[in-house]
């Protein structure tokens with residue numbers, strides 16, 4: 001809806017593609033000002049080109065605390081206060097646990113877990129009263145799926161953080177919730193798998209899903225915006241948008 005988010009400021013880590021980009025588009029189309037982040041300048045520039053003048057791209061790696069400090073300073077200068085923070089940047093690591101290396105483990109936890117924790121810590125001072133924080137977990141965090149033990153454990157950590165941060169931010173009237181997407185076709189798999197492995201993984205996800213399909217980034221974006229702005233009596237929860245895979 002036009003102007004639904006007028007006068008709202010949002011920050012979306014990992015807003016340059018996939019679910020984060022779809023959320024940025026939904027909010028900008030509704031009148032919000034949005035800061036998106038990512039590591040690739042090229043992807044960020046392509047995203048802001050499509051989003052228009054109400055989107056600002058900041059190159060920032062969530063695994064780097066200096067980058068997060070710089071992001072917070074930039075957001076303070078550009079937006080002042082923030083009504084919605086989407087802690088969405090993430091990578092997948094698909095590997096049987098027997099062959100997972102220390103390097104893979106550390107990279108996954110540095111981005112998906114440490115990155116999320118310090119994103120909230122560094123940006124919390126800028127959140128306005130009544131603001132909403134949304135952490136992107138995954139259906140994998142409550143499943144025993146093949147080859148994603150490190151990723152799933154990291155997402156389970158995020159689900160836990162949603163509860164703890166909710167408690168600590170309650171006195172400031174800030175709500176913290178998690179969104180748990182099922183399979184969404186965004187390109188995240190191709191970033192870490194060969195095309196054949198990604199195709200096989202996707203075919204398995206469709207076959208096992210009650211809705212027999214992938215979700216779209218736009219479907220997840222609508223749920224994320226709902227949690228951030230509309231779910232005003234909801235904190236510490238995890239909203240499941242997964243075609244029923246963890247529920248039926």
Ligand SMILES: NC(=O)c1ccc[n+]([C@@H]2O[C@H](COP(=O)([O-])OP(=O)(O)OC[C@H]3O[C@@H](n4cnc5c(N)ncnc54)[C@H](OP(=O)(O)O)[C@@H]3O)[C@@H](O)[C@H]2O)c1
Nearest residue numbers: 014016017018019038039040061062089090138184186188
């Ligand atoms: N797609 C799914 O099936 C699915 C299901 C459940 C949960 N999720 C979760 O949803 C979130 C978004 O995933 P997606 O599917 O939309 O993936 P995507 O299209 O690959 O987007 C990931 C975004 O995160 C950014 N990013 C990755 N590492 C980063 C880092 N270290 N610092 C800052 N930004 C970083 C990427 O940009 P750069 O690469 O340029 O940094 C990109 O903007 C992730 O947390 C993912 O785990 C996805």
